[in-house]
Amino acid sequence: MAYSAEAFQNEFLPLGGTEVSAIVTVTSTGSATGRRTSGATEVIIVDASGSMQAEGRMAAARQAAKAAVACLDDGVHFAIIAGVSTAQQLFPAPGQLAVSSPQSRADAIRSIDRLQASGGTAMGAWLKLAAQLFAQRPGDIAHAILLTDGDNGEHAGYLEKVLESIGGNFQCDCRGVGTNWKVAELRKIAGAMLGTVDIVARPTDLTAAFEQMITNAMGKTSADVQLKVWTPVNTTIRYVKQVEPSVVDLSGKRVEDGPRAGRYPLGAWGDESRDYHVSVQVNPGAAGDEMLAARVSVVEGDDVHAQCLIRAVWTDDSGLSTRINRQVAHYTGQEELADAIQAGLEARKAGDEHTATIKLGRAAQLAHESGNDATTELLSTVVDIDDAVTGTVRLRRRVEAADEMALDTRSTKTVRVGRASS
Structure with a gap:
């Protein structure tokens, strides 16, 4: 490199x-x-709590996990964790890592059929088990996927304590399926673990989301x-x-x-x-x-x-x-854009329509100025943009929860100077 x-x-x-x-x-x-300077380890964490049975989420999660395993390169170490009220290793045997090969991938895919929705949600325990597995391969490119559909059920402060102890040990991309999970919770995990957070509103989109995350992970070489x-x-x-x-x-x-x-x-x-x-x-x-x-x-x-x-x-x-340097001005605006969206959505939830209108109006103005078309499109699902140049907007009375959460999770995505977002 x-x-x-x-x-x-x-x-x-x-x-x-x-x-x-x-x-x-x-x-x-x-x-x-494709030559890595070190080995690679992948851990796939799938929420198997009782709520995953709703709307076909468990079936979709099984299909997505299978697709993710199929994307693993030969030689990559990997494991699958079923997330319930505790962390249960689904594949391979507890405490072990498998080495990706046609045979081990086929075995893992068969094991995923055993995933059944029952129990609660304990993200701290899931991440702690993942960290123990990654610890067997120090120096590897260490990446995890965490999928959930609900709130963490552990006692207050436990997740934060786990994140403090394992933060930086591996990267973790977090995805929330449906609309009953908390953006702030997954953002906290992703931030501590140098990962990403996003919503997968429809269970049918899980497979594509998992394939993309694994493909990106397999492209890392340092x-x-x-x-x-x-x-x-x-x-x-x-x-x-x-x-x-x-x-x-x-x-x-x-x-x-x-x-x-x-x-x-x-x-x-x-x-x-x-x-x-x-x-x-x-x-x-x-x-x-x-x-x-x-x-x-x-x-x-x-x-x-x-x-x-x-x-x-x-x-x-x-x-x-x-x-003012063009790059500095641009990214200062992008940072303000993320803050304005999150503050605006918080004010909207609190019933403070005045502050919400001001903040989301400023966000519309900043998105327009920077050419962040993707964010402008997301904003338009929450507000009617009358004039992007001046930041004049009106709050929409009826907003789909998935649209609001998509705007929140993607508020930190930026574009480069003079480059429209894709």
Whole structure:
């Protein structure tokens, strides 16, 4: 794998200016041969609680899990967990991992027919068992799918405690089927585990969703890529966020790495490109002063694959200091867009129509300005957009729960500068 890193910023600060912002684009190439730098382990977690019997969800989940197993590459280690009030390993034998082959995949597919809906929902226990299985293969590209249709039934704080103990050990993509699950709950899991969250409103769409997640996972060739950020004395990192393909705040995941440096986990990589917003706090300088505000490196272990620099130059020329870098402006707007949607939906649920209208109107305006057509389309299911330019909207009186949840789960998906979403 080959990596590149490029920083986009306006390095000029006004006199007294202390905040430096840059968008760092990281691109990786060379995985097309399919050769992984380490092994791969996949765990499929299927909610088998009693509620999954409704609307054909259990039958659809069985079909989706079979399709996911069929997509596994030969040599990948894998397991299937049936999620009820406890975590029950469906395949292979408890505590073991299977090695993907035509025979083991056929055996796993037969075992999935035993999945029956009964019992409760215990996501913390499911994730804890997955973590124990992944621990058998340290250094592997570790990926899990978690499917559920309801609320977590464990006692308050247990899920959070599990996430705190296993966060970063593997990536977990979460999908909610139907409309009786909580977006915030799955977003919490996905955020801690560097994964994604989305709604599958119709059980018949589960197979395609599972196939896509497994196919994406099989395309990863590097297990643990990190962003290492070094700053000089009297300089601190305000935050580091992934801003494309979705908004994920990585600030709380920082691990210190020597004097004035920290690492931020980026998860597994294949051939792809992602954007990160790095914000640095510096001491103000005089006109003409220049400094290196941060050095950003793409690393795996002790290997440095790429580097770029974030600079600060103070000037009394307002024409230079007030010029906003296009990438920084775009992603600042995308971050605000996600916050506006989530705040607007919360206000709507609380019956605060005034705040909901203002927030969702601002969201419509930001989506229009950035060319985020997918988000504009999702917004139009919750509000009538009278004028996207000014953000003039009217709340819809009747909104389908699935449409509202789709807007919520996909609020953090972003588009690149000048690129319409697909």
